[in-house]
Amino acid sequence: MISGWLFDAYALNGSMIFWIKKDNSSTTIRVEDKSWNHKIYVASEKSLLKSIIENNEILSMVKEYHFISKYELITDTKKSQVLELELKDPTYSLKLAKKIEKMGRFGQSRLYNVDILPEQSYFYEHDVFPLMKCKVHVSNSTLNWVDNEDDVWSTEYELPLFNNIHLKVYPKTKEGRIPRFTDVIALVSIQKGDTSKDIIYIQGSEIDILYQLVKEVEKINPDFILTEYGDSFTFPYLTHRSEINQVDLILDREGIPLCRPKKDGTSYFSYGRMYFKPSATKLLGRIHIDTDNSFVLNESGLQGLYELARICRLPLHSASRASIGKCMSSLQFYNAMRNNILIPWKPTLAEHPKSLGDLLIADRGGLIFEPIMGAHEKVAELDFVSLYPTIMFKKNISAETIICNCCSHSKLRVPELLNYHICEKRRGIVPLSLEILLKKRAYYKDKRNSTSDPELKKIYDARQTALKWVLVTSFGYLGFNNAKFGRIDAHIAVCAFDRQILLQTLRIAESQGFKILHAIVDSIWVQKKNLVNNDYKSLKTEIENKTGFPISFEGIYKWIVFVPSKSNTILPVSNRYFGVFEDGTVKMRGIEARRHDTAEFISNVQQGILNIMSEANSIKEVRDLMPKVRKFFQMHLELLRYKKVPINDLVLTKRISKDVDEYKNRNTVELDALLQLKHAGKSLKSGQILKYVLTDYYRKNSRKRSVPVELINSKTVYDAKRYSELLVETCNSVTEPFGLKLTNEL
Numbered sequence: 204m205i206s207g208w209l210f211d212a213y214a215l216n217g218s219m220i221f222w223i224k225k226d227n228s229s230t231t232i233r234v235e236d237k238s239w240n241h242k243i244y245v246a247s248e249k250s251l252l253k254s255i256i257e258n259n260e261i262l263s264m265v266k267e268y269h270f271i272s273k274y275e276l277i278t279d280t281k282k283s284q285v286l287e288l289e290l291k292d293p294t295y296s297l298k299l300a301k302k303i304e305k306m307g308r309f310g311q312s313r314l315y316n317v318d319i320l321p322e323q324s325y326f327y328e329h330d331v332f333p334l335m336k337c338k339v340h341v342s343n344s345t346l347n348w349v350d351n352e353d354d355v356w357s358t359e360y361e362l363p364l365f366n367n368i369h370l371k372v373y374p375k376t377k378e379g380r381i382p383r384f385t386d387v388i389a390l391v392s393i394q395k396g397d398t399s400k401d402i403i404y405i406q407g408s409e410i411d412i413l414y415q416l417v418k419e420v421e422k423i424n425p426d427f428i429l430t431e432y433g434d435s436f437t438f439p440y441l442t443h444r445s446e447i448n449q450v451d452l453i454l455d456r457e458g459i460p461l462c463r464p465k466k467d468g469t470s471y472f473s474y475g476r477m478y479f480k481p482s483a484t485k486l487l488g489r490i491h492i493d494t495d496n497s498f499v500l501n502e503s504g505l506q507g508l509y510e511l512a513r514i515c516r517l518p519l520h521s522a523s524r525a526s527i528g529k530c531m532s533s534l535q536f537y538n539a540m541r542n543n544i545l546i547p548w549k550p551t552l553a554e555h556p557k558s559l560g561d562l563l564i565a566d567r568g569g570l571i572f573e574p575i576m577g578a579h580e581k582v583a584e585l586d587f588v589s590l591y592p593t594i595m596f597k598k599n600i601s602a603e604t605i606i607c608n609c610c611s612h613s614k615l616r617v618p619e620l621l622n623y624h625i626c627e628k629r630r631g632i633v634p635l636s637l638e639i640l641l642k643k644r645a646y647y648k649d650k651r652n653s654t655s656d657p658e659l660k661k662i663y664d665a666r667q668t669a670l671k672w673v674l675v676t677s678f679g680y681l682g683f684n685n686a687k688f689g690r691i692d693a694h695i696a697v698c699a700f701d702r703q704i705l706l707q708t709l710r711i712a713e714s715q716g717f718k719i720l721h722a723i724v725d726s727i728w729v730q731k732k733n734l735v736n737n738d739y740k741s742l743k744t745e746i747e748n749k750t751g752f753p754i755s756f757e758g759i760y761k762w763i764v765f766v767p768s769k770s771n772t773i774l775p776v777s778n779r780y781f782g783v784f785e786d787g788t789v790k791m792r793g794i795e796a797r798r799h800d801t802a803e804f805i806s807n808v809q810q811g812i813l814n815i816m817s818e819a820n821s822i823k824e825v826r827d828l829m830p831k832v833r834k835f836f837q838m839h840l841e842l843l844r845y846k847k848v849p850i851n852d853l854v855l856t857k858r859i860s861k862d863v864d865e866y867k868n869r870n871t872v873e874l875d876a877l878l879q880l881k882h883a884g885k886s887l888k889s890g891q892i893l894k895y896v897l898t899d900y901y902r903k904n905s906r907k908r909s910v911p912v913e914l915i916n917s918k919t920v921y922d923a924k925r926y927s928e929l930l931v932e933t934c935n936s937v938t939e940p941f942g943l944k945l946t947n948e949l
């Protein structure tokens with residue numbers, strides 16, 4: 204019997220491998236399950252199923268097959284007979300599925316559970332999860348997970364002490380040149396733990412560095428290896444150098460030398476934007492985390508990652524790289540599998556036909572009450588807590604419950620949409636999956652606010668942040684027809700409930716004598732003359748009692764400004780504001796200092812101006828501060844104009860939407876930088892981020908109007924004129940509402 208924490212899991216040579224981390228020691232034990240088989244499912248006509256099980260090539264990949272009953276589609280109310288194929292090797296599923304797909308006519312066979320990772324399937328079937336405190340009994344290469352005291356619902360779980368390193372590799376590159384795979388390794392640094400006190404530097408000949416690196420990693424035996432750009436640069440580069448030096452670069456716990464990833468990275472489209480994902484380098488038995496390729500880690504750190512991996516039952520390696528949608532779908536797959544529902548390989552749910560009237564209503568989205576532009580005093584903000592997911596949870600909205608086949612006379616109707624009803628008999632997969640996220644997040648938020656231990660506060664906050672992100676995207680995911688259980692009708696129903704709730708809220712506020720300044724989706728901003736302190740409390744109570752949804756009182760702004768949107772931004776009109784709460788906290792949305800594509804220097808100056816303004820208690824007091832603001836601005840404008848600003852603070856960023864070769868518009872500063880990069884040997888793919896500095900913005904027909912950061916050298920000079928224009932524009936958006944118009948004159 205082995206006890207400890209389930210640390211890593213993967214399929215290798217036909218079986219499942221698990222690493223169990225022992226109680227607070229550096230020992231990690233490898234166990235193997237040879238008896239478990241990964242399964243995929245096929246539904247089709249009897250004749251085709253028969254030829255599948257008589258095909259020798261297919262049989263060579265299959266250990267056993269059965270005909271069993273499962274729900275083929277999430278919307279089905281009856282089970283159907285499907286063919287279950289148990290695979291000889293868990294990694295065969297895609298190969299096998301493609302072979303089967305080709306056997307019949309197009310669409311003749313329907314395949315299920317094909318793109319579920321074997322690790323995920325194993326976790327779901329055995330009801331185990333990453334970082335579970337477990338006991339496992341090993342006999343005859345079979346694992347028996349016994350007596351599990353840990354549970355994904357647990358909020359006060361214990362974790363072992365992990366051994367982490369940060370790995371950095373420095374190629375020998377001249378200044379202003381892009382590191383290439385042909386450059387030799389100059390230096391490797393290994394930082395132990397999270398402080399920079401304990402760093403090992405490895406230098407010498409390249410071959411020595413590589414040997415030394417393998418030796419150090421073996422000696423330290425880390426659980427987590429953290430890198431920055433490990434997937435896109437560090438490991439592919441190290442692999443290349445080790446091949447040239449003919450060194451077996453063994454950094455994992457299996458003793459398998461690192462090799463090149465089988466495919467290049469991929470560009471993909473999500474929520475209206477292109478993203479790029481480099482191929483991941485997996486170190487079996489250890490967890491490689493690329494901080495540049497991990498949304499979860501950047502938003503909520505390792506504690507957030509642990510929580511997500513546990514709840515969503517995704518191996519740590521995959522969880523660290525997963526989009527939030529992927530976390531959500533893993534949670535849904537678990538609930539589907541536990542309920543005997545198959546997971547389609549390719550999306551299959553069609554939209555319900557809609558009347559023109561329904562379409563018009565459906566198109567409305569969430570409710571927006573346009574803001575009253577300009578500056579206002581003593582404004583309160585109230586936000587519904589996770590409103591969309593709470594609607595889905597409370598109203599039981601899911602792909603299979605909206606306009607269900609089983610209860611067309613259901614009393615549960617969707618507001619405004621006469622033809623929409625909700626199932627009365629079944630709990631939907633989406634609400635079922637959201638329950639754990641909503642309940643655990645509420646608990647962690649509570650604990651974060653009530654604990655006095657700063658370390659615990661940090662942990663609770665990281666966990667609630669990670670869960671918040673899954674909740675935030677759960678709505679978009681619901682309407683995403685490519686999601687396995689997504690359906691636009693469910694999305695439309697949520698919006699309809701939202702409009703009803705928000706309208707109800709506005710009426711309550713008005714009936715209590717509040718003036719509404721702005722409302723959007725799940726937030727309202729209200730104001731009241733001759734306010735009595737208890738007024739907000741009674742507003743909050745009445746909203747919660749009448750709508751049935753929790754709302755939080757965010758606070759009172761001393762002053763707040765709603766700013767008109769810029770014509771060229773894709774943000775909705777109502778999403779730009781800044782203001783200062785009574786405790787001095789500045790809050791802003793949609794304005795430059797918060798945007799990632801604003802140069803750091805410029806956003807710092809805007810932030811500095813807001814900090815000066817935050818001292819004021821009224822609109823008049825802000826106006827009185829304008830001379831001070833002007834002075835502050837002027838000082839920074841001078842720095843900029845006299846070229847005293849470090850060039851690294853002027854970097855602009857842009858996520859590119861096409862590969863460099865696909866740009867047809869041959870006249871943008873971004874393209875200038877992209878082409879220079881390409882010339883230097885680095886072609887960016889769509890979805891990757893371009894970082895560049897403007898050098899000669901107004902010069903026509905020049906290829907040197909901008910320069911990518913990789914090619915900046917000591918001679919690079921920024922375009923002071925253009926940057927000062929950007930500075931003026933950015934600062935004016937916060938000073939103009941108070942009557943101060945800045946210019947770029949010294």
Ligand SMILES: [Zn+2]
Nearest residue numbers: 607609610626
């Ligand atoms: Zn029903």
